[in-house]
Amino acid sequence: MSCKLTPRGAVVLRNITLRTRQPTTPLLRSHPERRPVRQIDPSLIARRGLADDLHSRGPPPEDQSGPPPPPPPSTPAEYVPKPPELFAPNYLNAEALAALEKAAAGEDIDGEGEEGLLFGMPERVGKNQQLQDRYHPVVDQVTKLLMKDGKLGRAQRHMSLILNYLRTNPAPKVSPLRPLLPGSPSPEQLPLNPLLYLTLAIDSVAPLIRIRALKGAAGGGRALEVPEPMPARARRRIAVMWIIDAVCKKRSMGSGRNQFATRFAQEIVSVIEGRSGIWDKRAQVHKTGTAARANLTHFAVVGKKKR
Structure with a gap:
């Protein structure tokens, strides 16, 4: 070198x-x-700065045995574009998409909440209705009658416990001596619908008439008894007040404070089975009204109607 x-x-x-x-x-x-x-x-x-001469060598000599085999022809695969993923695959987006599809089809979006419920969701309040109208009229009336000292929350809690007791209690045994309203379902079906259970008990024991006393109309300062029919709401009010009076006279049979809801539900069951003393009160009112039917033609009553 x-x-x-x-x-x-x-x-x-x-x-x-x-x-x-x-x-x-x-x-x-x-x-x-x-x-x-x-x-x-x-x-x-x-x-290259006197480095090794690996890269400076020439091309390797070709193999004299034969030419290298040609590479196999490659066929390009068909390109399939991937669809764009607009939403992540989770249940929240799936519910949102389902709600949008229902809204586009003109269906009710709130209908999905009924899945898993035993009695379904209450209907929404209409445009010309009030907020308290979303409850059943019997449930609302009984709850207001159970309320004491303006404590509506406690009365609503009692009402929920009453309906739960009627739902979980065994089917009652109806007495043939105290028949229920005509067209009522079989006793085995009542625990399946506690609202019907409560309504049937109250309407069956509710009196059909009430006795109105006209002071001094009978002469000699005596009152004249006149029977008159009542609307359904007034009939139910009298029946619920009778049940409350009977419940307040009973003692609690289990542990806990007072157990008012349990005693009320037990009284409802006894009404259905015909063992309650409220049936005697109803029979007494009807007996008095039957005896006082002659007073409907009294001049004190007829004269007032003509006026």
């Missing part, structure tokens, strides 16, 4: 001789003077 130092201090390589690997043929191994000498461009080594 020969080199020359330039005035600027740089080293310029003129030529360089490097030995390659041993030849593979036995002829060249036996005669080392015949080994080929490979010339390498000195500019490549100077440019």
Whole structure:
């Protein structure tokens, strides 16, 4: 190897001789003077900073045995575009999409809340209705009659306990001596619908008439008893007040404070089975009204009607 130092201090390589690997043929191994000498461009080594000459070697000799096999023809696969994912796959987005589809179809969006409920969701308040009209009229009336000292929340809690007792209690045994309203369902179906259970008990024991006393109309300062019919709400009010009076006279049969709701529900069951004393009160009112029917033609009553 020969080199020359330039005035600027740089080293310029003129030529360089490097030995390659041993030849593979036995002829060249036996005669080392015949080994080929490979010339390498000195500019490549100077440019690479005298590194190894792996990258500066020429292309490897081709195999003399035969040409390389051609590569197999590659067929490109058909490109299938992936649809865009607009929403993440979770249940919240699924419910939102279902609600949008219902709204677009003109259906009720709030109908999904009825799944898993035993008695369904209450209907929404109409435009010309009040907020308290969303409750059943019997439930609302009984709850207001159970309220004491203006504590409506406690009365509503009692009402829920009463309905739960009627739902979980076994089916009652109706007495043939105290029949219920005509067209009532079988006793085995009453626990399935506690609201019907409560309404049937109150309407069955409610009196059909009431006795109104006209002071001094009978002569001699005596009152004249006149029977008159009542609307359904007034009949139910009298029946519920009778039940409350009977409940207040009973003692609690279990642990807890007073257990008013349990005693009220037990009285409802006894009314259905015909064991309650309220049936006697109802029979007494009807008996008095039957005896006082002749007073309907009294001049004190007829005269007032003509006026």
